[in-house]
Amino acid sequence: MKELRFLFAVHNHQPVGNFEHVLDKAFKDCYRPFLERLEKHPRFRFSLHFSGPLWEHMEKKERTSWDLVKAMAGRGQVELLSGGFYEPILSVIPEEDRIGQVRLMNDFIAANFGQTPRGLWLTERVWEPHLPKSLAAAGIEYTLLDEEHFHYAGVRNLYTTYLTEDEGRPLRVFPIDKKLRYMIPFHSLDRVEEYLREIQASGGTAILGDDGEKFGVWPGTKKWVYDDGWLEKFLAFVDDRGIRMMTGSEYLDAFPPAGRVYLPPASYEEMMEWVLEPAERRAYEEIRAIVPEADRRFLRGGFFRDFFLKYVESNHLHKRMIMISREVHASPGDAEAVRDLYRGQCNDPYWHGVFGGLYLPHLREAVYHHLLEAEKRTPRPGDWATLDYDLDGREELFWRGETFNLLVKPSFGGSLVEVDHVPWARNLSDVLSRRPESYHFPRGEEAGEGKSIHEIEKKLPPRAKDLMRYDWHPRTSLLDHFINADSTEEDFRKVNYGEQGDFVNQPYEASVRDGGLDLERRGGVWVDGERVQVLVRKRIEPGPGLIRVVYDVENLSERNLRLRFGSEWNLLAFPQEVEFHRRGWVILYGGRLALEPQDPVELWTMPLETLSQSEEGFDIIHQGFSFMPLWTLTLAGKKKERLEILLKERNGQ
Numbered sequence: 106m107k108e109l110r111f112l113f114a115v116h117n118h119q120p121v122g123n124f125e126h127v128l129d130k131a132f133k134d135c136y137r138p139f140l141e142r143l144e145k146h147p148r149f150r151f152s153l154h155f156s157g158p159l160w161e162h163m164e165k166k167e168r169t170s171w172d173l174v175k176a177m178a179g180r181g182q183v184e185l186l187s188g189g190f191y192e193p194i195l196s197v198i199p200e201e202d203r204i205g206q207v208r209l210m211n212d213f214i215a216a217n218f219g220q221t222p223r224g225l226w227l228t229e230r231v232w233e234p235h236l237p238k239s240l241a242a243a244g245i246e247y248t249l250l251d252e253e254h255f256h257y258a259g260v261r262n263l264y265t266t267y268l269t270e271d272e273g274r275p276l277r278v279f280p281i282d283k284k285l286r287y288m289i290p291f292h293s294l295d296r297v298e299e300y301l302r303e304i305q306a307s308g309g310t311a312i313l314g315d316d317g318e319k320f321g322v323w324p325g326t327k328k329w330v331y332d333d334g335w336l337e338k339f340l341a342f343v344d345d346r347g348i349r350m351m352t353g354s355e356y357l358d359a360f361p362p363a364g365r366v367y368l369p370p371a372s373y374e375e376m377m378e379w380v381l382e383p384a385e386r387r388a389y390e391e392i393r394a395i396v397p398e399a400d401r402r403f404l405r406g407g408f409f410r411d412f413f414l415k416y417v418e419s420n421h422l423h424k425r426m427i428m429i430s431r432e433v434h435a436s437p438g439d440a441e442a443v444r445d446l447y448r449g450q451c452n453d454p455y456w457h458g459v460f461g462g463l464y465l466p467h468l469r470e471a472v473y474h475h476l477l478e479a480e481k482r483t484p485r486p487g488d489w490a491t492l493d494y495d496l497d498g499r500e501e502l503f504w505r506g507e508t509f510n511l512l513v514k515p516s517f518g519g520s521l522v523e524v525d526h527v528p529w530a531r532n533l534s535d536v537l538s539r540r541p542e543s544y545h546f547p548r549g550e551e552a553g554e555g556k557s558i559h560e561i562e563k564k565l566p567p568r569a570k571d572l573m574r575y576d577w578h579p580r581t582s583l584l585d586h587f588i589n590a591d592s593t594e595e596d597f598r599k600v601n602y603g604e605q606g607d608f609v610n611q612p613y614e615a616s617v618r619d620g621g622l623d624l625e626r627r628g629g630v631w632v633d634g635e636r637v638q639v640l641v642r643k644r645i646e647p648g649p650g651l652i653r654v655v656y657d658v659e660n661l662s663e664r665n666l667r668l669r670f671g672s673e674w675n676l677l678a679f680p681q682e683v684e685f686h687r688r689g690w691v692i693l694y695g696g697r698l699a700l701e702p703q704d705p706v707e708l709w710t711m712p713l714e715t716l717s718q719s720e721e722g723f724d725i726i727h728q729g730f731s732f733m734p735l736w737t738l739t740l741a742g743k744k745k746e747r748l749e750i751l752l753k754e755r756n757g758q
Contacts, residue, residue, distance in 0.1 A: 109305040109348045112279065112356055114152035114249055114314035115139075116226045118192050120462055121158050121451035122471020128162050132170060135321025138331050140173040143182075146340045150350040152314075153183050154226035157190035158451070160213060178218045184352035185214045187222035187245060193450035196233040196370075197410060197423065199430050206447055207243035224248065224353040226314075228452050230281070231372045231409045237269055237276035247277035247357055249314040251373040255280045256402045258368050264309020268362040277357055278368065285313045290320060290335050294342050301348070310356065323720055370408055377406030379458030380415060383543045412456040412463075417579045418537055419455050419463055421522060422472070424495045426450060429476050432483040442482040449476035457717070464717040464726055466677060469535050477510075477530035489617045502615060502622055506647050508754060514581070519613030519624035519643060521582040524652070524676075524752070526698065533698075535677040536713055536729035538576040544718040545573050565716075566723050572716040574600050578610050580675035580713060580731060583654065585609065585641050587630045588669045588735065594709045597733065605668075606630045608641055621646040627661070630668060637662045640745075651753035658738055659745035668738045672750060674700060675713065677729040685710070691732050696755055702734035703749040709733040 117136055119128050136159075143149055153174070155163065163171045177183040189195050189206035190213065198206075211222050223246045227236075230251050240248065252263050260267065263280040270276065282304075288297050304311045320336065321327045330336045343350065351359075371377065378386055389406055396404050413420040426449055433442050453462035454469040462468035490503045499516040510525035524533045547565065577600065578584070589603030596602040606628060613624040622645045629636040638661035646653040660666050676693070684692040689705040692698075702708070713728040738746050 107305065107308050109301060109346070110310040110356070111301070111343070111348050111350050112152070112310060112312045112314075112353060113149075113350060114154070114186065114226070114353065115317040115320075116154045116186075116314065117159055117317040118156040119158055119162075120453035120468050120471075121191055121448045121475065122468050123158070124467070125162075128159070129166070131318070131322050132163075132167050134327045135318060137167070137170045137173075139317060139320045139336070140170055140177075142336055142340060144173050144177055146344060147180065147182050148350065149340055149343055150182055150352050150355070151184075152186050152224060152353050154186035154188055156188065156192040157210065157213075158192070164217075175218055178220055184224065184354055185218055185220050185222060186224045186226045186353075187211050187214065187243075188226040189228060189447075189450070191447045191451045192228050192453075193447075194228050194231045194409065194452045194455065195239070196231055196236060197455075198450050199427065199434075200239055201434060202430055202447065202450060203239045204243045205443070206450070207240065207245065209447065211244060223357065229372055229376060229409075229456075230254070231376070232368055233370045234269075234367065235271055237271040238274045240276055241274035245276070247279060247353055249279045249281050249312070249353070250368065251371070252280045252283045253374045253377075253405075254278075254368045254371045255366065257371055257405055258366050259402055260366055262309070262363060264304055264307055264311070265363040266310075266312075266356070266360070267364055267366040269366050269368060277362060278366065279312050279314070279353060279356075281314045282312050283374070285311060286315045289313060289315075290326070290330050290339065294338055297339070298342070298346070310360075371405065372409055374406070376409065376456075376458060379543075380407035380409065380411045380456070381543070382415060383541050383546065386543045409456070416457070416463060416540075418469075419457075420495060422469070423455055425473075425523070426476055428492075428494050429480045429483075433479050436483050439482045442479045445475040445479035445482075448472070449474075449479065459718060459720065464537060464715060464724070464728075466535070466537075466726065466728060469537075470531070470677065473525075473532040473535055474530045477525055477527070477532065480505075480510075481527065481530060488620070489622055499612075500615075502617070504622070504647050506649075508650050509647055509652055509752070511645065511647055511652065513583075513615070513622060513624070513645065515613045515615040515624060517579075517581070518584050518609050518611060519615070519626065520584050521645075522579075524582060531677075533676050533678075534582060536580045536675045537715060538578075538580045539572075539713065539715055540575050541573070542717070544723075545569070545716065564723075566725065568725060569716055569723070572714060572725060576600060580729075582674040582676070583643065583645075584673040585626075585643070586671040586673060586733065587639075588671055590667075590669055594707070594711075597709050598711045605632070606639070609673075613641075630666075632664075632666060632668075637664065637666060639666075639668075651751055654750040654752075656748040656750075657745050658740070658748070660740035660742060663742040665742060666738070666740045668740065669735060670738050670748075671709070671733040671735040672702070672748075673731060673733045675729060675731045676700075679727060680712070683730060689734055691730075692755070699751070699753055699755050700732060701751040701753065704736075705734035706737050707735040709735060 187210045190209040195203045225245045225248045227248045266279050320330050433446050449472045457463040485505045502513045504511040512523035514522045585608040587606030592602035608628050613626045616623050625642045627640050630639045640659040642657040644655045682694050689708040691700040711731040715726050
């Protein structure tokens with residue numbers, strides 16, 4: 106019988122902005138013990154990828170792990186894989202950044218470990234057919250992709266490698282065996298051996314590439330892998346059976362490709378399900394259950410870029426990143442601006458599944474911070490700029506000031522979709538709307554020994570019913586409401602209030618005048634079953650240390666009106682960062698900023714909390730606050746009333 110060849114690749118990553126104690130625990134429970142055990146088995150050759158945030162942490166705080174990698178690299182036991190240094194989704198960042206991030210990783214590995222990377226770990230295995238050209242330009246010869254990519258291309262033999270190309274630039278692609286990915290380290294060695302013998306009998310090569318966190322970070326794996334000895338038994342099993350462990354580069358040099366393939370856009374199967382809306386996912390699962398195995402190559406889930414359609418917040422972050430990338434490259438020469446841009450491209454806050462950090466405020470805040478730090482180093486225009494930053498075919502207006510940046514969307518309520526405090530490089534509008542997710546309706550199995558994290562469904566927590574109240578519009582700011590007189594603050598919190606006007610998500614006309622932005626809508630308010638015409642004008646005046654918003658609400662009819670008007674603001678602030686002033690003001694961030702509406706009758710407030718899924722189970726996450734000052738307006742026919750709101754720095758801060 107032919108020898109059994111085994112390619113074993115491990116990918117380790119923690120996001121930009123993750124808590125230090127999380128990284129410390131990951132090294133203690135997983136990365137370090139994994140390296141320690143493999144270092145004692147020099148015949149176990151493997152490929153290894155650490156993302157840039159982990160390399161930076163390791164270099165400063167984890168010298169034991171650093172030295173283990175260096176020793177194994179020096180004797181040729183481990184091949185270090187490249188990748189985008191700060192772990193971006195390569196296909197959705199500009200090509201200049203794509204090549205730059207990979208070269209940054211190549212240079213880092215060469216300088217510190219004496220290897221020139223030939224292989225690359227592709228973030229979340231998100232593949233698009235134009236990547237070979239970019240990767241070849243960065244010196245990359247091969248990458249690993251999930252077997253799903255090859256199924257969709259009609260490839261049947263997955264125990265070998267293939268060649269693909271773009272514009273004649275070649276790239277070897279290695280299919281990751283999904284069955285092995287689910288088996289290791291979750292099943293007994295008897296089952297693993299049985300499957301490896303099947304591969305050996307076929308004359309093929311076993312190819313595994315997966316997250317290293319399943320060797321100690323994922324729930325229950327530390328005990329199973331180390332305390333119960335699974336990993337040590339596995340390493341002894343490989344030695345005893347004489348399995349030939351190979352790195353990707355060794356295989357590349359020893360064996361030609363089995364043929365040429367053209368792979369469609371794809372990621373791993375779970376990712377392409379997570380991107381679907383709940384109803385779409387249910388329909389997909391129902392169809393998949395009845396489609397014969399042989400025909401499933403014609404059935405697939407979504408496309409990674411659909412996250413930019415599913416979540417308006419993901420699209421906003423992505424398009425702001427593109428916008429800032431252009432600004433940085435238009436004024437070259439600032440290496441720190443480029444580094445901050447790259448950090449701001451870290452993939453986790455751009456999507457959501459069992460993993461993925463769109464729902465985690467500290468990860469969103471971190472990438473926005475780095476993007477805004479990069480933007481601060483580029484020239485600031487002197488007036489409002491008009492642009493379609495989010496590519497919806499409608500123009501937005503952008504102001505960059507010394508204190509605040511403002512991004513206004515006239516086509517959606519004349520709202521503020523981003524407010525940045527420039528000195529802190531903090532996006533104050535970085536909140537997340539509440540929306541239905543597939544896991545809000547669980548029907549799978551609970552966690553247990555021998556189950557991959559992808560196979561586990563969790564029970565909803567006791568507060569789930571209260572948390573599964575969904576917003577009917579994105580939680581931006583400067584949204585104009587006319588509220589029924591009998592609606593309460595509790596109704597607002599439950600998204601069960603009466604909206605009388607048609608202003609919240611409708612278009613406004615915009616014009617720039619004397620350094621300010623004028624927004625205007627002639628809309629309607631329903632009063633006693635009749636639609637009454639009302640004009641809302643709002644003027645945004647940015648200045649040093651403040652933003653002034655001046656409202657004029659005008660009754661265009663002849664009848665007398667008594668209206669309840671509110672201006673909704675949604676800001677990223679945590680409970681310890683918020684105080685309420687008796688005048689209806691909100692004191693923010695330890696007194697450094699204030700939201701000051703002029704003499705409101707009421708101030709409605711609501712903590713924005715979401716119910717999301719993670720590795721551990723369900724998380725109730727504070728996403729920020731919604732603040733809505735309310736006024737009672739008594740308007741005779743053809744009359745108007747003026748209101749004012751300030752967002753400003755306090756005490757000279």
